[in-house]
Amino acid sequence: MSNQSESIGGAQAAPPSAADSGIAVRAHGIWKVFGRNPERVLEPKYRDLPKKELQRRTGCVVALRDVNLEVKAGELFVLMGLSGSGKSTMIRTLLRLVEPTSGTLHVDGKDVGAMSHKELLEFRRNLVSMVFQSYGLLPHYTVLENAAYGLRLRGDEKGEREARAIEALKMVGLAGWESYYPTSLSGGMQQRVGLARALAKNPDILLMDEPFSGLDPLIRRQMQDELVDIQEDIGKTIIFVTHDLPEALKLGDRIAIMRDGQVIQVAEPEEILSNPFDEYVRAFTRDASPARVFTASTVMEEPEMLLYRWQGPLTARTEMEHNKREWSFVVDRKRVYLGVATRDVIERLAKEKRTTVEKDDLQYLEPVKPDVIIEDLFGLVSSGSYPLPVTDDQGRLLGVVRPRAILNALSTEEDDA
Amino acid sequence: MRDFPDWIRFPVADRVDHAMRWVLNNLGWFFDWVGDVGLGILISVERALLFVPWWVAVIGVGVLAWRVMGSKRSGIAMAVLLFMVGAFGYWTHAMNTLSVVIVAVAFSITLGIPLGILMAWNNTVRNLLTPILDAMQTMPSFVYLIPALMLFGLGRVPATFATVIYAIPPVIRLTNVGIREVPSAVIEASTAFGAGRWNLLFDVQLPLARPSIMVGVNQTTMMALAMVVIGSMIGNRGLGMEVLLAINRVNIGQGFEAGISIVFLAIIIDRVTTAFAKAKKVEASTGEDTETEEIEEEAEEEGSPKASA
Numbered sequence: 001m002s003n004q005s006e007s008i009g010g011a012q013a014a015p016p017s018a019a020d021s022g023i024a025v026r027a028h029g030i031w032k033v034f035g036r037n038p039e040r041v042l043e044p045k046y047r048d049l050p051k052k053e054l055q056r057r058t059g060c061v062v063a064l065r066d067v068n069l070e071v072k073a074g075e076l077f078v079l080m081g082l083s084g085s086g087k088s089t090m091i092r093t094l095l096r097l098v099e100p101t102s103g104t105l106h107v108d109g110k111d112v113g114a115m116s117h118k119e120l121l122e123f124r125r126n127l128v129s130m131v132f133q134s135y136g137l138l139p140h141y142t143v144l145e146n147a148a149y150g151l152r153l154r155g156d157e158k159g160e161r162e163a164r165a166i167e168a169l170k171m172v173g174l175a176g177w178e179s180y181y182p183t184s185l186s187g188g189m190q191q192r193v194g195l196a197r198a199l200a201k202n203p204d205i206l207l208m209d210e211p212f213s214g215l216d217p218l219i220r221r222q223m224q225d226e227l228v229d230i231q232e233d234i235g236k237t238i239i240f241v242t243h244d245l246p247e248a249l250k251l252g253d254r255i256a257i258m259r260d261g262q263v264i265q266v267a268e269p270e271e272i273l274s275n276p277f278d279e280y281v282r283a284f285t286r287d288a289s290p291a292r293v294f295t296a297s298t299v300m301e302e303p304e305m306l307l308y309r310w311q312g313p314l315t316a317r318t319e320m321e322h323n324k325r326e327w328s329f330v331v332d333r334k335r336v337y338l339g340v341a342t343r344d345v346i347e348r349l350a351k352e353k354r355t356t357v358e359k360d361d362l363q364y365l366e367p368v369k370p371d372v373i374i375e376d377l378f379g380l381v382s383s384g385s386y387p388l389p390v391t392d393d394q395g396r397l398l399g400v401v402r403p404r405a406i407l408n409a410l411s412t413e414e415d416d417a
Numbered sequence: 418m419r420d421f422p423d424w425i426r427f428p429v430a431d432r433v434d435h436a437m438r439w440v441l442n443n444l445g446w447f448f449d450w451v452g453d454v455g456l457g458i459l460i461s462v463e464r465a466l467l468f469v470p471w472w473v474a475v476i477g478v479g480v481l482a483w484r485v486m487g488s489k490r491s492g493i494a495m496a497v498l499l500f501m502v503g504a505f506g507y508w509t510h511a512m513n514t515l516s517v518v519i520v521a522v523a524f525s526i527t528l529g530i531p532l533g534i535l536m537a538w539n540n541t542v543r544n545l546l547t548p549i550l551d552a553m554q555t556m557p558s559f560v561y562l563i564p565a566l567m568l569f570g571l572g573r574v575p576a577t578f579a580t581v582i583y584a585i586p587p588v589i590r591l592t593n594v595g596i597r598e599v600p601s602a603v604i605e606a607s608t609a610f611g612a613g614r615w616n617l618l619f620d621v622q623l624p625l626a627r628p629s630i631m632v633g634v635n636q637t638t639m640m641a642l643a644m645v646v647i648g649s650m651i652g653n654r655g656l657g658m659e660v661l662l663a664i665n666r667v668n669i670g671q672g673f674e675a676g677i678s679i680v681f682l683a684i685i686i687d688r689v690t691t692a693f694a695k696a697k698k699v700e701a702s703t704g705e706d707t708e709t710e711e712i713e714e715e716a717e718e719e720g721s722p723k724a725s726a
């Protein structure tokens with residue numbers, strides 16, 4: 001961060017005093033310009049041009065434009081915006097993984113921009129942890145070694161760091177997986193290793209860049225719940241990046257909305273919904289009545305029972321009896337949804353001495369995609385006697401939507417608002 | 418008119434000769450010293466190889482191949498190949514050749530891996546080294562014999578020197594490539610947790626580049642073996658010399674035996690080092706997980722609603 005350009009960046013307000021109690025992160029007049037000679041973009045003749053125009057004239061991309069933020073200690077602060085709006089760049093500047101072009105940053109009262117290389121390493125090792133969308137685990141380390149890596153860099157003794165790492169793994173529900181390698185874990189579990197690695201350090205501040213967006217909807221929801229629990233337990237300051245409005249509303253104490261590198265509104269979730277700052281925010285939240293915000297993926301659940309295509313009618317019948325059910329969804333080996341088998345159909349197939357259940361035998365209930373809003377699900381759910389199957393683009397069964405789940409989602413949201 | 422005019426001449430040859438003579442006059446003592454040390458090392462390695470009884474070596478290679486390649490049959494095959502080299506009467510020559518290969522490869526690795534690391538760290542170094550490495554690999558191999566000969570005279574030291582120059586490019590290149598191909602997400606995450614340059618190198622870059630580096634070491638070794646034969650032209654004894662002698666005497670049978678012995682050595686070294694590189698690769702691979710299994714795995718692991726229904 002260069003100090004000479006700071007005067008340009010922070011022209012309108014006095015630089016903040018270093019240590020305010022209760023403020024965990026304070027960004028002041030942050031600019032980040034990618035390209036050649038980025039400083040010239042801050043000159044008066046360029047600085048007010050729109051992003052596209054600037055890119056055409058100078059070849060530089062403005063990722064952050066005069067960002068001012070204050071995050072309170074213990075707060076779960078959400079950064080939200082469309083793709084390319086600068087969320088990742090912003091969160092990366094807090095650790096100087098990206099060097100801001102201008103502006104000042106205080107984290108825990110320390111001036112991050114003024115740190116020497118050595119101080120910066122110390123700062124990253126002790127005060128702040130980050131969780132990445134792409135996990136960033138070390139494939140040649142076990143789960144335990146990964147979770148303990150931050151502690152190793154910090155210089156903790158082996159015994160102590162392993163104890164802490166095991167503790168953190170327990171917190172994220174991965175006890176017993178210590179000696180596995182990350183590649184043998186599912187995406188959701190790998191992300192939890194990333195979370196454990198971050199928590200093991202017991203940092204004051206946790207930065208999370210779209211940590212859940214690579215995960216299946218059900219697991220994603222589960223991880224969100226876990227994060228809320230963890231936050232309640234240990235009261236960290238968390239800065240959480242997402243471009244998913246329901247996720248932001250669910251998690252955020254406050255939400256900052258970014259557009260084209262600028263923060264255009266910072267407010268509590270309700271205020272964002274009830275009082276959107278401008279058309280852009282309104283567009284984000286226009287459909288924010290719960291029935292329009294929540295999608296099939298937010299309310300879907302595991303099916304109570306599943307039959308696999310290659311199971312014969314006799315096995316199927318036994319399983320149905322065992323589960324006391326009159327019908328079941330049927331999937332193939334890849335969990336691709338095939339249809340609904342009722343007890344009657346199974347009985348008939350059993351009588352015909354068939355060995356497998358074929359698609360033609362099944363009743364086909366049209367599945368829905370996970371991003372269908374629940375308003376559109378009303379009619380579908382209430383018309384049939386079965387829950388709605390939810391499938392992904394490959395036709396795999398992700399979960400089922402039951403009428404009760406929809407009602408629950410709507411009522412809790414309305415209680416809150 | 419079609420011929421290139423006589424009056425346009427840039428006599429580079431003279432300058433090269435001149436530079437070479439200058440080096441010899443002023444730095445001769447240095448190369449003498451390097452030559453003495455090098456000869457000492459080469460002779461010790463050869464003595465060590467010859468000290469091992471032949472049958473211990475044959476069984477040892479068999480067991481090693483069996484362990485790394487994972488099949489008894491390959492182990493036996495490698496042992497038989499080495500046995501055949503002895504049966505042709507070339508055991509001593511083979512050990513001589515092997516000692517030069519070992520020293521040259523050891524030297525190439527100690528020099529090549531750090532160079533590869535520098536190349537990966539710094540684009541200027543890469544831009545500088547890349548054309549040099551390209552040139553080194555396209556140059557006919559016996560060209561290296563000339564400076565080697567001038568600096569160290571005849572014998573196995575210049576042969577080793579020429580071998581190092583000829584064989585070092587792959588290990589440099591593949592170290593560079595291996596490090597550069599480490600996913601940036603892993604680098605960024607480690608940096609975010611406070612890893613400095615050396616932490617990154619030893620914790621992340623070298624371990625993840627290891628499969629690539631091992632391939633480089635394998636290629637370097639094979640090239641060294643090829644070059645050692647050519648090195649006989651400047652007085653290195655060993656298998657290459659036997660081939661040369663056979664050619665001079667137009668002794669087809671002898672040439673065949675010596676030649677096939679070299680091939681056998683090459684096969685043994687190649688198979689064992691390749692298997693070694695592969696074994697490491699599996700361990701360090703970053704393979705993607707299969708998404709299909711994710712839901713089931715999660716369900717099993719969590720004892721989620723499906724199980725309780």
Ligand SMILES: Nc1ncnc2c1ncn2[C@@H]1O[C@H](COP(=O)(O)OP(=O)(O)OP(=O)(O)O)[C@@H](O)[C@H]1O
Nearest residue numbers: 034061062063082083084085086087088089090243
């Ligand atoms: N290393 C870089 N070099 C050049 N331009 C970059 C670089 N990183 C980001 N940008 C640009 O900066 C802008 C903001 O990118 P950023 O990654 O911060 O967006 P984002 O809000 O995180 O988007 P997403 O939701 O897709 O992750 C984009 O226009 C992007 O093209």
Ligand SMILES: [Mg+2]
Nearest residue numbers: 087088089210
């Ligand atoms: Mg991003």
